[in-house]
Amino acid sequence: MVLRSCCKFGPVLVWFRLGYVVLLWLCVTHLRCARAETKTVVQKDAEFDVTYNDTVTSDNQTIYAFNHTVSRNKTEGVRVTVNILSEGxxxxxxxxxxxxxxxxxxFQVPLILRGLYQRKYPYAHVGRTLCQPPTRSLTETQYFFVDVSTLSSLGTHYQLRISRVDSFTLHTDKKFSFTASPSQPQYFKYVFPDGVDTVIVKVNSEMTFPCSVMSIQDIQCPVYDLDNNVAFIGMYQTMTKTAAITVQRKDFPSNSFYVVVVVKTEDEACGGPLRFYPLRPDxxxxxxxxxxxxxxxxxxxxSSDVYVMGMLFCLGIFLSFYLLTFLVACVENKRSVDRPTVVYRKPGVTPVSPYEYGSFVDNASTLSSEAITDSIASDANYGYMGQETLKRRPFLTAIHHVAIRIERSLESVAGRSRQESLSSIEEDDYDTLADIDSDKNIVRTKKYLCVSDLARKDKxxxxxxxxxYFWNIAxxxxxxxxxxxxxxxxYQTVVNVTGNQDICYYNFLCAHPLxxxxxxxxxxxxxxxxxxGLLFLLIVLQRDIIHSRALDRNDLNALECGIPKHFGLFYAMGTALMMEGLLSACxxxxxxxxxxxxxxxxMYMIAGLCVLKLYQKRHPDINASAYTAYACLAAVIFFSVLGVVFGKGNMVFWIVFSVLHILATMLLSTQLYYMGRWRLDSGILRRIVYVIYTDCIRQCSGPMYIDRMVLLVMGNIVNWSLAAYGLLKTPNDFASYLLAIAICNLLLYFAxxxxxxxxxxxxxxxxxxxxxxxxxxxxxxxxxxxxQGLSTWQKTPAESREHNRDCIVLSFFDDHDIWHFLSSIAMFGSFLVLLTMDDDLDNVQRDKIFVF
Structure with missing residues (x-):
């Protein structure tokens, strides 16, 4: 029964509710109309360049009506200036x-603009420029209205002024000065003249702060000219003293654009300090x-002609190196054809080892003092056996020269084969041991090593x-x-789409788009x-082919003279130079x-490969493998990334890096000094203490390998100094700091x-x-x-632009481009130095070439 009653009276309840809603709506509408009847609306015909002082409350609303004539051939700006005179x-x-x-x-006045951490800044004086919609007629009268209203029951006194901006249009190559503030932004119109497709808009100021924003926007309404919306459209840059944006006609269908300048409420975006923190968020x-x-x-x-000239200039410079290399190759080829192949053996070059001294002691005692003196006088000016050595060890030096004379007499009498004479590993040099030809430790413990001692492995x-090395780096x-x-x-797409030119640190005064x-x-x-890099690969390839042909015909010069020629590292260096160009362009x-x-x-790889090549020249058998070398370089790049991300002001990172730097330097020094004849295991500390005790405490004996010790001591001093500098100064540019370490070590070893x-x-x-x-x-x-430092990402984009400068070559290349030109040529020349510096040894037997 209850259910039936509900169904029966259901439509009545619906109609009752609907009537109640309609009655409520009528009451609200009546109240609104009654309230509106009490509010006074006043419309005034107003004029330009007249200041109107008035008061507004919640009970009145004032409308100012303006009209002005707009000409299609002349663009004038209209500016609204408002000032609040009442307190509170x-x-x-x-x-x-x-x-x-x-x-x-x-807009409301006071104008509230927000800064960092949502801090609020009120501005009672506001000035805004009205956008100018295009007109199709030759002249047209346009009307606009300014409505002034408030919800405050108390009267608020204000000033209103509408004025024309006669200098609203910018002209080519004419400077225009103006004043802007956060609540009074400025913007101006520029129209592309005929024949000009690209322009550079430059905004400058003598004042570093307050921080500003320069924006390029299309001709449309509204114009985004406040700190909180200037980044919504177009291209924009923050600036302190200078900003520059290159604008192309193709990006603006109307062949014109607005140049908008806004002063920010805070300076943090330009590298300025935080002024203070608010006590409350609101x-x-x-x-x-x-x-x-x-x-x-x-x-x-x-213009496009300058682009063509710049490209031709760039190609011409580097193609000239190809031409010069071709001419030098032709001259060298002619000289090599005319020059007979002769194995040159330098007299008195045979180095002495500790094992050679004891072989001829008995024979030396039978010689006269005059013979010894003559021998010393004839051969004492070469290599390690110089005048100072003669003064320190005259007896051993005399034995050395006697051994040379006996060896030459035996060669002439017995007629030994050339293969035997070229080998520095003679049976008389060592004790008679079964493993004399296989145990590398016996050879490498000699005090004076020859290249032949460290070139024993199969070629x-x-x-x-x-x-x-080459295949891995490729x-x-x-x-x-x-x-x-x-x-x-x-990155480039994001810059083009968002218009945020603070993402990339260009030299904007010399940045030519294409x-x-x-x-x-x-x-x-x-x-x-x-x-x-490609040219260097071709030069190395030519040398590789010539050397391979010499080996095929069993040329003794190629087989047993000069520095052993292995071209894999050279190929890797040329490839690294090409990759450096590609990645630098990226x-x-x-x-x-x-x-x-x-x-x-x-760059790290190039420096590492150059060091390895220098070491390989005299140590071909014990140079690092490609896998070890690239693993170490990968660790360097890994620390480079960590330094860029976490290194700025992070003392923990710098302590860890400095400790690892010093430990790596010490381990590498040990490796180089003992030529790999040591082990890193649990007994390393015990062996170190034993060496210190026996060589430094028990008896003060000098290092066995003095030259290597001098190099390693200097290397440790340099690296420890660089580690201390990094720990004390903590430079912001960690990547450049790491590169400086690599270059210093390379230069030290090269010297x-x-x-x-x-x-x-x-x-x-x-x-x-x-x-x-x-x-x-x-x-x-x-x-x-x-x-010269045309830009630096260690600072804010606005501060970086303070270092921007104009082009210096062909109005197309700046200082950094010249660095690219010269550094590529210098790297190419450095590679040629490594390739040719030992050409004087091509006809010298390897058992006469010292290892150092």
Missing amino acids: AESSPILFVVRQKQAVLS ELIDAGNRSKILDVVVSPAI RVLSKKYQI TIGVFYALPVIQLVIT GNLSAFNNILSNLGYVML YHVCPNYTNFQFDTSF FYIIMKLRSGERIQCMAMVCILFTAVVWGFALFFFF
Whole structure:
């Protein structure tokens, strides 16, 4: 029964509820109409350049009506200026609504702008420029209205002024000065003249702070000209003293754009300090005086002819190296054809080992003192057995020269084969042991080693071992470059889509776009690394072919003279130089601190490969394998990434890195001093203590390998000093700091190599000397341009732009591009030095070439 009753009276209840809703709506509407009847709306015909002083309350609303004539051939700006005169207006702001033909602009006064941590800054004085919708008629009268209203029951006194901006349109190459503040932004219109497709908009100021934003926006309404919305559209940059944006006509269908300048409420985006923290999140903070005087100038950018000239200039420089190399190769080939093949044996070069002294003691005692003196006088000016050595050890030196004379007499009498004479491993040199030819420790403990002592392994095995360097670095390059290219394309896309030009640290005063690339000139200048790396590979290939042919015909010079020729590391160096060019170009697509490792990774590899090649020249049997070398370089790159991400101001990271740096230096020093004849195990500490006790405490004996000890002591001093500098200064640019460590060690070892080469009586041929001098000069000029510092990602983008400078070559290349040119040439020259510096030994027997 109850259910039936509900069903019966259900429609009645629905109609009752509907009637109740309608009655409620009628009551609310009546109340609104009654309230509206009590509010007074006043419309006034207003004029330009007249200041209106008025008061507004919740009971009245004032509408100011303006009209002005708009000409299609002349663009004028209209500016609205409002000032609140009443105290305590923050609690009851006034709303200003400007109604135009195609746009509506509304803002409250006091204008509340938010900063970092949502801090609020009120501005009682506000100035806004109205956007200008385009007109199709030659002249047209446009109307706009300014509505003033508030919900405050108390009267708020205000001033309103509408004025024309006569200098609203910017002209090419004409500077215009103006003043802006956070509540009074400024923007101006620029129209592309005929024949100009690209322009550079430059905004400058003598004042570093307050921080500002320069934006390029299309001609449309509304114009985003406040700190909280200027980044919504177009391209924009933060600035302290300077900002520059290159604008292309193709990006703006109307052939015109707005240049918007906004002063920020805070300076943190430009590297300024935090002023103070609010006590409460909703606390209003006095903004103070943040007006800034600026000037803007729009200049035409370079034409397409300059792009062509820049590309031809770049290609011409590096193709000239190909031509010069071809001419030198032709001259050298002619000289080699005309020169007969002779195995040159330098007199008096045979080094002495500790084992040779005892072999001829008995014979030496039968010789006259005159013979000994003559022998000493004839051969005492070479290598390690110089005048100082004669003074220290005259008896042993005399025995050495007697041994040389006996060896020569035996060669002439017995007629030994040349194969036997070329070998530095003679049966008389050692005690009679069964493993004399196989135990490497017996050979490597000699005090004076020859290259033949450390070139005992099979040549085919060593060649394959060093070819792995090339194949590994080629594989690393492919797998490293592909994600890098993908990432930088993403970076460039983000810059183009968002318009945020603070992402990339260009030299904006000399950044020439091409297609989607923002700075094509910085990418083009890296072509030298690729071209010269390829040229070096061709030079190495030519030498490799010549050497292989000499081996095929069993040329004794190629088999048993000179530094053993293994070209795998040279191929790896050339490949690394090409990869450096590719990755440097990728870095300059969008240079910033997160991808700086792309520009430096193969620099570490180049430095490491050069050190390995220097060591390999005299130590071919005991040089590091490719897997070990690349594993160490991978660890270096790993620490480089950690340093960029965590190293800035992190003392824990710097302590860990400095300790590892010192430990690695000590382990490498031990490895080099003992030539691998040591073990890192649980007994290492006991052996160290034993050596210190026997050699330093029990008896003070000098090091057995003095030259190696000098190098390693200097290397440890340099590396410990660099570690201390990093620990004390904690430089922000960790990647450059790590690269400086690698370069210092390379230069130290190279200088040691040159000094020891000259000290051993060897000479540097003309070609190698020209390469050394040329490379040194080019490196000097290259470093000069490198330290110009056109931008730096160690600072904020705005601060980085303070270092920007104009182009210096062909109006296309800047100082950093010249660094790319010169450094690629200098690296190529450095590789040629390593390739040619031991050419003087090509006809010297390996048992006459010292190891150092």
